[in-house]
Amino acid sequence: MRKGEVDMQKLYYENPYIYEWEAKIINQREKDNFYIIELCDTAFYPEGGGQPRDFGTIDGVEVVDLFEENGIVYHVVNRRIEKQIVNCKIDFKRRFEHMQNHTGQHLLSSVFIELYDAPTNSFHLGDDYVSIDVGIENITDEIVQKVEDRVNELIFKNIPVKFYIVNFDEAKKLPLRKLPPTEVDIRIVEIEGIDYSPCCGTHVKSLGEIGMIKILKTEKYKNMTRVYFKCGMRLLKDFQEKNTIINNLNKKLSVPQNEIILKIDSMQNEIKNLTKELNLQKEINIEYIAKELINNSEGDIISRIYEDKKFDVIQMLGNKTSSLCDKPVILTSIPDKKVILTHNGKINLNCGQIFKEILPNFNGRGGGGPKFAQGSFEDIRNINDFIQVLIDRVKELS
Template identity: 50%
Template sequence: MTRLYYDNPYLTSWEAEVIDVVEKEGKFAVTLSQTAFYPEGGGQPSDRGTIDGIQLLDVIEDGGIIYHIHPSKPQSQTVRCEVDFQRRFDHMQQHTGQHILSAVFYNLYSGETSSFHLGEDYVSIDISLPEISDYMLRKVEDTTNDYIYKNLKVKTYIIKPDEVSKLPLRKLPPVADSIRIVEIDGVDYSPCCGTHVRSLGEIGIIKIIKTEKYKGATRVYFKCGKRALLDYQAKQDIVASLSRQFTASEGELIHRGEALSAELKNLSKEVRDLKEKLLGYEAKEIIAASSSNLIVKSFDDKSFEDIQLLSKQIVSLGDYVVILTSTFDRKILLAHSGKSSIHCGKLFKEHLLKYNGRGGGGDRMAQALFADVKDLKSFEKLLVETVKAQL
């Protein structure tokens, strides 16, 4: 079986003889006389494309043999194969980008690449440095892109194991009879079986997106070529939309954002203070209208947070026991100023389970949440009766 992608990663269309077909779970593993379909390996995902016009499901390698996973059995001995080159070229851009980025991390900061992920979702390398500063990242990014502008040639060739020591390899190759080297014109030499672009200019651009700490190393996320362009376009759209929304130029956006969040913080505090004042008036009205020091009230338009504030206001004004309910949030609270002998938390704990409620509290205040309003109202009734008996 000849691997056509080794010599020409740009070959997208060819004919091959079917060597073998094995059926497994309704799918067919097809082996061919020659193939340009890249199987998954070395961090690079497998190719997609068609055999005789029918879409391939996967391409895998096992024991040195490439299996083309096909939904049906090929109908002829000679088949026509086509690689989905848009997907492949994306892999070539990201993979070659990874080589030069890894080389620059190594050359500038002795950061070794311990793993490489190339997925549809993201592309990343793990660099053996626990800490990478913003300055270092920018330096690596600039240097890598400078190599791309120089459009350095990417060469591939096979060497024998005894020739390994003659090359300044970044990492040692696995033991094998022959080793495939990917060289970026005198700058980087890596043992690799993947597919790469002919010269660095085809990568277009490399942009580092973010980093995160990972097992004592640093995971560096980046985008190359078309992915970087799409990312730039998406981010440009976001910036333009924010500029319109805040009527600020790109340069003013950060300052405008900071000013707005400071203003929001001030306004929130003002609203909170006003609300407290308003609830203070409401507390006085409720007390004035009540004939006993047990105050029971149910609200369908107040949040539980407001009810908590209201109960605080009432008990601060005298020796009151309050039972306040928010049917809106399906919550209830029992509170007093501390002069009553009722232990709110204990009372809740004793009866909540029977009414499918969840909650608890201390001696002066307890609260609970109910799955439905019917249980909430039944619990409220029980509380009123129990508290009345103890007053």
Template identity: 40%
Template sequence: MTKKLYYDSAYLNEWSTIISGTVEREDGIYVTLAETAFYPHGGGQPCDTGYIGELPVLDVVLEDNEVLHKVAQLPDRAEVNCRLDWSRRFDHMQQHSGQHLLSAVFRDLYQALTLSFHLGSDYATIDIGVPELSAAQMAEAEQEVNRQIYLNRSITSYFVTSEEMARLPLVKLPKVTEDIRIVEIEGVEHNACGGTHVASTGAVGMIKLLRSEKQKGNTRITFKCGSRALDEFNDNVRILGQLSAKFNTGKDEIIDRIEKWEHEQKLVQTELASLKEQNDIYLARELLSALEPGSGLITHISDTRALKDLQSLAAKLTALTDLPVLLLSAAENKAVLAHSGAADLSCGAFFKAHLGEYQGKGGGSDKLAQAGFPVWQSAVAFYDFAQKQF
């Protein structure tokens, strides 16, 4: 059985050992080591990565109390030097220890027990047993958990028997009855846990709570610890600096400037919509006045209008005439066919019957249909064909 060095010290990241076994499976090759510091998946914490000799460790799993290390090929020698990806390991230590501390704070402040923990590559989450948290409660919890970090309380781990465990103030009893490992944060909590942790709360660095959201009657807290929290802060400062430069103002005035800009944009959009409306009415009347006697269809190709603008123009035209309307957008390679309801025509059925011949896709109702084409040539070919049908 592999000796699990990560239980002796989470800070060990280089060691020499021998390969004690190999397992070849459909999904790859796995090796076992006489001693390993590679932590396997478990308890919400991802596995370590690194190298066995010169071979990258692709995955680490625990099966029947044996640690299996996935590699791309078998090592060429039995004696190997191993090393962890230390930045990944220490990041996991910060996040996991931070989670223990954060869970203890939510328990003490709001009697909210942690139901689950997930450590992802970008952020970590805990689900706690309360239906919701206010912004003030989130701020209070963040202030308190960081105060506990500043106190630099020691974090130790050790194994106990069932009898010894019974005398400890555990928040939650573990499922195992043997090899019970306790992680203790001095003066804060005792927790049954098999993960890797920093030596003191100070090494967590800091904790930033990002958001809370409802999750199946409970509350999910998303957070970052240590270097992740610092990176989050630096990203926010960078973005804030870019916004300050863009709006030529200090950070405290950015919200006011954005609100002013949004108001100005709404006025511009309102004015633009009014001008479009007037332009559609003018163009509709112009198309009708230019219609030749005996025409059975109103047609128009627009160089600039998008689909929604074609639909708006079609609505103006069908309100003024009972003739069908066929419009084409050169800007988007899209077509619209519409009528007021007086014509003996189903626009949707017409498109369905003929679009496939021109690589077009679309559909609609009896009175309005729209379609898009992959290239302009196809759009024009369909437009020319449709004109000849009326």
């Protein structure tokens, strides 16, 4: 608390477990269609020290925002509250999660100092994720494991967490990592005998209430490491989700959880081999169809309409056919409403030019180069007429 600050009764400092209370409205003013309320006592935490604001209601009206000015917490609601004495409630499930994760952060940061002399440079506690940035450039699995083991060992000892206000002289005697400016009375959150942190957040009263801490992942961030973790209820929820996934994988793959990765590796290998084999078979198949197409075609142009083949297949078939004979090849995919014209380059015929010339007459779009062109159509009825004109034009030119 800064000197000269208004001594509003902040219940969350007195007792962070208060979630319902009666309070008197001492001021209410309108601003931009919202009402800003000042209460005689409040348990609404307004945001600070990396911890987000509380959610809740005043006389059943949702508090849509909170802010603090000169030591006073202001509550923003979207309609006037007529009563003087109001019932206030905060969403304690959310608040308690913040308490678990905030205290968890103090503990985790102190263990990084204890074991690796690595300071925490920033802290994020959001609805999305919780993380700290620690001063370790290259973190290893071993470091993560040791830190995780140590923090949980301390949690199981259920060490008390205390808070108190000290002045500068008293602060000097505490093992603080950074001394506060002299004019400020400072709130210390102490994990008894282990960690002393200046902090304005809300905390659990003993480490056991954190439940457990799990480091979920780490990533390089500037020349530090961003450590993502979860505590308490959030961790339980995460574990429940992951356990459901693992159980489903157990069932789907018919292997115990420690063999899931092996099983997926072997399935991926199998898919790779099957894909290879399939591609080989496709090539053999395409060659067979191409030869049949050549043998069954009369005249100087090969043309065939396929009711069942997709564009990628007629494209491969076109390439193969034109590599095996010197005739222009016109192939049509009815499912994709596409037509291709191709040849092997031994004929003096510019496929792209012809498409550019006649496609617009049939509401077709496309184009291409001298040896290959493609056109696509909105309406299947235009395709037959287009092919007739295309054949005539190719005959004329080649």
